[in-house]
Amino acid sequence: MGFLKKFTKQEISWMMYDWANSAHSVIVVTILPIFFDTVAGYTADSVSSMSTWGFATSLAMAIVALSAPFLGVFGDIRGMRKKLFTAFMLIGVVSVAGLSLTPFMDFTASPEAAGRVAAMVLVLYITSTIGFDASCIYYDAFLTDVTTEDRMDSVSTLGYGLGYIGGSTIPLLIFLIMNAVGVPMLTCLGFIFGLTAVWWLVFSVPLLKNCEQTSGKPYKKGDVGASIKNVFTTMKEIGADKPMLIYIISYFFYIDGVHTIISISTSYGTNLGLDSAGMLLALLLVQVLGLPFCLLYMKLAEKFGARTMVGVGICVYMFICVFAFFMNSLWQFWMLAVLCATSQGGIQALSRSMFGKLIPDKARSGEFFGFFDIFGKFSSIMGPALVGFVSAFTANKMLADQGLTAATATAEQVDAINAAAGPFGILSVILIIIVGAVLYFGVLPKVMTNDERKI
Template identity: 40%
Template sequence: MATHFTRAERDWVMYDVGNSALVLLNTSVVPIYFNALASEAADSASLVAQWGLAQTVASLIVALLMPILGSLADFKGNKIKFFIGFFGAGLVACFAQAIPMSAALFLAVYVVATVGLNSSMTFYDAMLVDVTDDERMDDVSSAGFAWGYIGSTIPFVLCIALIFLGPALLGLDTMLCTQMSFVITGIWWLCFTVPLVCSYKQVHYKEGTGAGSEIAKTFRNLAGTMRDIVRDKKLFLFLVAFFFYIDGVHTVISMATSYGASLGIDSTQLILALLVTQFVAFPSAIVYGRLADKHGTLTMILVAVVAYCAIVLFASFFLKTDVEFWVLAVMVGLFQGGIQALSRSYFGKIVPKDKANEYFGFYDIFGRYASVMGTFLVSVITTLTGFAELGVLSIGILLVVGLVFLLRVIKLDAAERGEHAAA
């Protein structure tokens, strides 16, 4: 990691290293483990649909909670409390997944772990304005994604080695080795969270006089901020574009392994390919930030959205073999970190600086609500047609809609730049 980062910035980035380990486990090992638990009771299309439904439920819970809790967290001292609470709940559920249980119960525990993880990340995103300044925000934000990708591979490789070598070298059952991976990942997550909890200071906050007063102010602030967002045409259109295109990105990430397994691709190949995604994403996220400096943030976001449209088409019509899944993994790795980091950075540039916390709260709300649509769409289309390929193809609808709105944002941004240049 760059030595010029302050302690607060380093500790903030380190949390991404910790939570990304669970994200990687959830997108690789967990779907395969769930398929093994439920394979006798359901066909491949049904497994994809059930997994998509679980993702939808988890995202919906987060989306319903965050509008209120996110605004409450803006009051002095609250942000770290909410962060620790959801992190703790997610950590306990992560460890609980190591306990042998039925497929249905496992999905329920998985939902709790995912809610805890994603909610903690909402407060984590809002901490960015407290740990750094505007000039360094792009670098710190990109470093979070980049180091998260590469750092998460360490416990992941350990877990994979245990799963595939444990039975032969240690005489352990494969299912037991898989269950132990939840413990390893949970410990990793905990270790990289402690520094942030110890060093974090909430710099930007609202003053509150008590719980009742804070709740009342929360509802008033939410209503006022919503009106301000709608009145700012460029900001509103960007949020709508983000709402759709980031859903496509998240859905591709969350459903990739489950979809690959349904096509009969070997689980070893699925996991190794996703590991390659992490290594590709590490330098790509950093390079993508530098390209944004040269060609413009919106331009590079546009390139990534178009690339994801191509990725969805490739997955729907051409993905049949192990090699093709590896190609898909590399393609995702090239654009995954860049589109996430630059979306967060661009939003930070166009919001009112004195209300950054509230606006970032809405940014995360849009992202969480978006996570509901894609997985739900894949689940429904797959169930109705019986073809997982058509379910994956439906993700393209979200990306195209996001692309249309993004082009309008680019047009408005160019017009504003022209007006400033003329002035």
């Protein structure tokens, strides 16, 4: 990895957390929904696992989003950022370790047994997501500690790139090889969830060892109460800062498309009846292509600016929503995977570094990234919930049009209706991306008033 030579030890150690937590992103976010869909099929109410998964994702994001600003301000107390990062990282790791036990539970014995296992999967998924997202608040805030403003685009983008080639690719490849050589699927799932927990923990060590909080203020009596009050002060500052306010609202909408497509892709493919192994191979392709496309985004951002390249990513994701609506075969899922690979890492990485540059006081980066995170997470509530609502509404209408209900329809009829309703849920995501695009391209000031905050 010669391209790492120009980066410092602290920058590389920071990037390695993307390598560590990306195992959660691909294994838990994309493979777990397939397992949950299988378990849900044995429960008494198996009409739409896609809808249930969407609502569970929204609940996890809501918990993090509502607490994010307060978590962020506590991270600005000198010495607290790493402690809080460690605590939430461990919550995520332990939850994923718990998921490794669920494939070995007998969920086929009865609908009640399946319901218990499904509930356990959802609870562990929610807590692992809380650990993942809350740790990322402090991880993002460390960006201003480990590098300089002129290097943020490169460091942030390469972090995502390393995540793709490492944590996203290697565990998924191991899972596919185990499956290909004949290891029983449930054994593969149990092993890969356990490996994900170990991977996440081990590769978090470089950040814990080499990265220190250089900003923030020493703790004094009364700082906890003052920090909570600062949340509302920061809220007022963001409201009075036009570039930051417009950017963060725009981000709220356009990143929704990115997060929703990531979290719902395999559940959507399963609803359409696509082959699970084929979908996972397509997702492996996304991870393999992730690093080169992140490097391409990094180079193009150096030439054209991060702002332009984020705009390119927004356009790509609007097209993805339309393409997904018409998708009905595995080869089209592969095409969708390639489209996602072109911009998935680049748009997230450059959005993060753009916001880092807009922060007026780097000593309060935790506070500001807490608000950045709340906008990102609330968008992640809206997207899956919208997909779940539109899919369920459309499915129920289709049942009613045929004079059926969930109780009277056969399993084959339910599967067919879910497959027909799913595309409308995916297409609905384009509406909120369009709102973000209008704000980003039409309202966000072209030139910032502060030369230090050019994006």
